[in-house]
Amino acid sequence: MKFGTKAIHEGVSPDSATGAIMTPIYQTSTYVQEGVGNHKGFQYSRTSNPTRSALEANIAAIENGNYGAAFGSGLAAIDCIIKMLSPGDEVISTNDLYGGTFRIFKTIFEKYDIKFHFVPMGDTLAVEKKLNDNTKLIWAETPTNPTMKIIDIVALGKIAKSNNILLAVDNTFATPYLQTPLDLGADIVMHSATKYLGGHSDAVMGLLIVKDDKLAKEMYHIQNSSGAICGPMDCFLVLRGIKTLHLRMREHCKNGKAIAEFLIKHPNVDNVYWPGLPSHPNHEVAKSQMRDFGGMVSFTTVGNKLQDALEIVKKVKLFSLAESLGGVESLIGHPSTMTHAAIPKNQREEAGITDSLIRLSVGIEDAEDLIADLEQALN
Numbered sequence: 001m002k003f004g005t006k007a008i009h010e011g012v013s014p015d016s017a018t019g020a021i022m023t024p025i026y027q028t029s030t031y032v033q034e035g036v037g038n039h040k041g042f043q044y045s046r047t048s049n050p051t052r053s054a055l056e057a058n059i060a061a062i063e064n065g066n067y068g069a070a071f072g073s074g075l076a077a078i079d080c081i082i083k084m085l086s087p088g089d090e091v092i093s094t095n096d097l098y099g100g101t102f103r104i105f106k107t108i109f110e111k112y113d114i115k116f117h118f119v120p121m122g123d124t125l126a127v128e129k130k131l132n133d134n135t136k137l138i139w140a141e142t143p144t145n146p147t148m149k150i151i152d153i154v155a156l157g158k159i160a161k162s163n164n165i166l167l168a169v170d171n172t173f174a175t176p177y178l179q180t181p182l183d184l185g186a187d188i189v190m191h192s193a194t195k196y197l198g199g200h201s202d203a204v205m206g207l208l209i210v211k212d213d214k215l216a217k218e219m220y221h222i223q224n225s226s227g228a229i230c231g232p233m234d235c236f237l238v239l240r241g242i243k244t245l246h247l248r249m250r251e252h253c254k255n256g257k258a259i260a261e262f263l264i265k266h267p268n269v270d271n272v273y274w275p276g277l278p279s280h281p282n283h284e285v286a287k288s289q290m291r292d293f294g295g296m297v298s299f300t301t302v303g304n305k306l307q308d309a310l311e312i313v314k315k316v317k318l319f320s321l322a323e324s325l326g327g328v329e330s331l332i333g334h335p336s337t338m339t340h341a342a343i344p345k346n347q348r349e350e351a352g353i354t355d356s357l358i359r360l361s362v363g364i365e366d367a368e369d370l371i372a373d374l375e376q377a378l379n
């Protein structure tokens with residue numbers, strides 16, 4: 001089955017009680033049992049809920065995995081992955097990553113004696129250098145946030161496999177429409193469904209997808225034991241969002257391309273980060289593992305002045321100044337003072353998050369209007 005068909009049909013079936021074509025919002029905490037041990041597959045909604053189960057089956061199908069698990073946020077999903085580890089274990093992570101991921105690694109899990117190494121993963125040798133007997137997990141985000149570096153998932157998968165460690169990929173920016181990491185050698189895929197999967201800026205949610213039975217058992221054990229689940233209303237919203245993921249992503253990609261090509265020609269713009277540009281340093285890797293290049297575009301301005309960036313984000317009218325991304329409406333952000341403020345300045349600049357860096361989540365409005373808006377702000 002092709003992507004759009006799976007997105008609409010997998011995991012969902014008409015409600016057995018009423019025939020409702022949309023999976024109902026099962027707003028219930030518990031389920032009446034006919035007798036001890038005689039139930040219909042649901043006992044308590046922390047453990048499982050029919051609306052959540054439909055979403056979990058749907059995301060598993062479109063990521064080409066076997067099992068999905070939904071959480072109260074992307075970070076709760078990340079929390080579940082790291083809880084698969086034990087004190088003394090080590091993780092090798094992308095150095096250029098979502099600020100909240102960095103924060104949970106450093107300020108929460110280091111206290112539990114899990115060690116994190118942050119390396120530039122464009123260079124797989126940098127990963128191999130940090131490997132030791134305690135390494136249990138490689139954590140990759142690609143495209144990276146916010147400088148859109150592309151990490152070679154196949155190369156990391158080989159390193160993980162030959163060292164018998166796990167590879168987890170944060171697939172939030174690409175979505176399964178553009179990239180399916182489980183097909184490329186990853187063991188775990190993670191999403192902030194808050195972003196493109198939900199797609200309408202109306203829900204906060206995290207998802208994990210795995211193929212392996214043993215890993216799934218561990219994942220559901222932690223989901224149930226830690227209890228960081230999401231409610232059925234949010235599951236309904238994200239299920240609905242996924243039904244149009246393929247349509248939205250086509251428009252995000254088309255607009256992303258138009259804006260990247262506009263920016264690269266503008267005299268006040270210095271660097272443009274969009275993996276679809278032939279000048280992008282990882283363009284070839286991007287082409288090999290992504291089906292298109294997405295709607296996230298970052299750029300810096302000539303002279304790299306903080307003041308210029310602050311003025312641009314103030315002057316745009318269609319782009320709303322906000323954290324988050326992946327909704328139908330365009331957003332603009334200033335990573336060094338917003339999403340990535342939690343990362344120390346020197347580490348930030350090493351990863352290319354300089355003072356003038358601006359990140360765009362290009363929505364699905366008409367490209368001409370978005371470009372006109374950026375043009376007046378840049379001039």
Ligand SMILES: *Cc1c(COP(=O)(O)O)cnc(C)c1O
Pocket residue numbers: 073074075076098100101141145170172173191192193194195204205206
């Ligand atoms: C937003 C985001 C997260 C965190 O997800 P929440 O739903 O906000 O908890 C993780 N990774 C990436 C790439 C994100 O954009």
